[in-house]
Amino acid sequence: MPHITVNDHEFFYREQGSGAAALFVHGFPLDSTMWLEQIRILSDSRRCIAPDLRGFGRSSPSTRSVLSMEDLADDLVAFIDALGIEKVDLIGLSMGGYVALAFAERHPGRLRTLALVDTKSTEDSEDAKAGRDAAAGRAAAEGRSGLAADMIGVLVAESASTWIRARLRTMIESTPTESIVAALEGMKRRQDRTAVLSNLALPIAAIVGEHDVLSPIAEADHMAVAAGGALTVVPDTGHMSPIEDPVTVAAALRSLWSEA
Ligand code: MLT
Numbered sequence: 001m002p003h004i005t006v007n008d009h010e011f012f013y014r015e016q017g018s019g020a021a022a023l024f025v026h027g028f029p030l031d032s033t034m035w036l037e038q039i040r041i042l043s044d045s046r047r048c049i050a051p052d053l054r055g056f057g058r059s060s061p062s063t064r065s066v067l068s069m070e071d072l073a074d075d076l077v078a079f080i081d082a083l084g085i086e087k088v089d090l091i092g093l094s095m096g097g098y099v100a101l102a103f104a105e106r107h108p109g110r111l112r113t114l115a116l117v118d119t120k121s122t123e124d125s126e127d128a129k130a131g132r133d134a135a136a137g138r139a140a141a142e143g144r145s146g147l148a149a150d151m152i153g154v155l156v157a158e159s160a161s162t163w164i165r166a167r168l169r170t171m172i173e174s175t176p177t178e179s180i181v182a183a184l185e186g187m188k189r190r191q192d193r194t195a196v197l198s199n200l201a202l203p204i205a206a207i208v209g210e211h212d213v214l215s216p217i218a219e220a221d222h223m224a225v226a227a228g229g230a231l232t233v234v235p236d237t238g239h240m241s242p243i244e245d246p247v248t249v250a251a252a253l254r255s256l257w258s259e260a
Contacts, residue, residue, distance in 0.1 A: 003058075006078040012058035013051035013079070017043030020112065022253075023080065023088040024050040025096030027118070027239075028183050029147070029175040031057025033167070034093070037246035042253060046089065051079055053099070055179035057171075067182040069095075069190045073102035077110060089257055091115040093242060094215060095183065101193040104200055112260045114200065114227075115253055117207045118239045120219035121194040121226065124187065132188040136181045147180065148172040157211040157238035164243055197227040203259035204229035207252050209237035209244065230256065 003012050014032050016039050024035040032050035039048040053072050055062030064071075076099065080088060089112050092100030097119025104114055124132065139147050148169050155168055197204060204227035208220035217233055224231035232252040237244035 004079065004082055006082045007075050009054055009062075009075070010060040011051050011054070011075070011079060013049055014039060015047065015049045016040075017046050017048045019045065019047055021080070021083075021085045021088045022046040022048050022257075023076065023090050024048065025076065025090070025092040025099050026050070026053065026056070027094035027096050028187065029056070029144075029180045030168070030171045031174070033057070033171060034240070034243060038091075038242050038250055038253070041246060041250040045254070046257070049083070051076070055182065056175055061176050062179055062182060064182050065185070066189070067179065067186040069098045069102040069186055070106065072099045072186070073106055076103055077107050080110065086110065087112045089113045089115070089253075089260070091117060091253065092119060093117040094119045094239065095187060097215075098187060098190050101196055102190075105193060105196045108200055108202075111200075111202055113203045113205075113256050115205050115207060115256055116220070116223055117249065118209055118212050118215045118220075118241055119223075120215045121192065121197055121223045122219065123190060123192040129188050132184045136184045139177050139180045139184075144173045144175065144177060144180065154213050155239045156244060157209065157236055159236055160238065160240070160244055164240070167243070168240070194222065194226045197223055197229075200227065203256055205232065205252060205256040206230070207232045207234065207241060207249055209233075209239060209241035210235050211237065212239045212241070214239045
């Protein structure tokens with residue numbers, strides 16, 4: 001699997017398939033392995049590319065105290081520039097969705113379609129911001145295991161297998177604490193980007209797990225209405241719908257792509 005240096009940083013990415021490019025952006029505090037099922041299913045019709053964001057997965061560690069959604073989006077544009085890709089079908093899950101929205105605001109001409117999966121366009125409430133500070137303090141003091149224990153229960157629906165839970169634990173426990181703290185700060189500072197959705201003239205879809213407690217259906221509905229796009233609710237899944245029910249999520253992505 002390849003590495004590439006852009007914006008003075010070494011990025012790891014997965015790539016499979018050929019044709020029009022689909023760029024998959026992972027959530028927090030995860031990595032590109034969360035997209036393996038989508039890549040396997042969809043690489044028959046797309047050049048599927050899933051990078052590890054700055055400071056995550058097998059990309060180089062980050063020394064930044066804040067990983068802003070805007071900077072992560074600009075990394076992605078430099079990344080597709082380096083790969084010689086002009087336009088992408090962009091798919092972002094949760095924090096990846098926040099990054100995708102920043103990308104859409106700053107570089108709308110680089111998008112063919114936009115899929116927002118288990119994410120939201122609204123900003124953090126004051127309570128959520130306080131929760132980020134508490135999580136960052138705990139991660140810095142106690143390390144990643146506590147965060148993994150706290151998160152896994154809310155990331156997936158009750159029906160999720162032990163295998164899925166173990167994969168998530170591996171991803172979370174492999175993420176450097178510095179990246180966890182910096183991304184929490186970046187997410188805390190992000191702005192409401194609902195208006196971006198209303199202004200984009202391209203096919204947009206919101207996809208959400210029926211039991212997603214972190215980005216509930218109401219948030220997905222809010223985005224779909226703002227975008228005038230489709231809303232897909234994935235039955236019996238939580239916040240990790242692309243892993244919990246890969247086939248339904250892949251079908252929703254194919255449907256979106258057929259509109260372009
Ligand atoms: C994620 O899955 O990326 C995070 O739950 C997003 C967040 O904390 O807002």
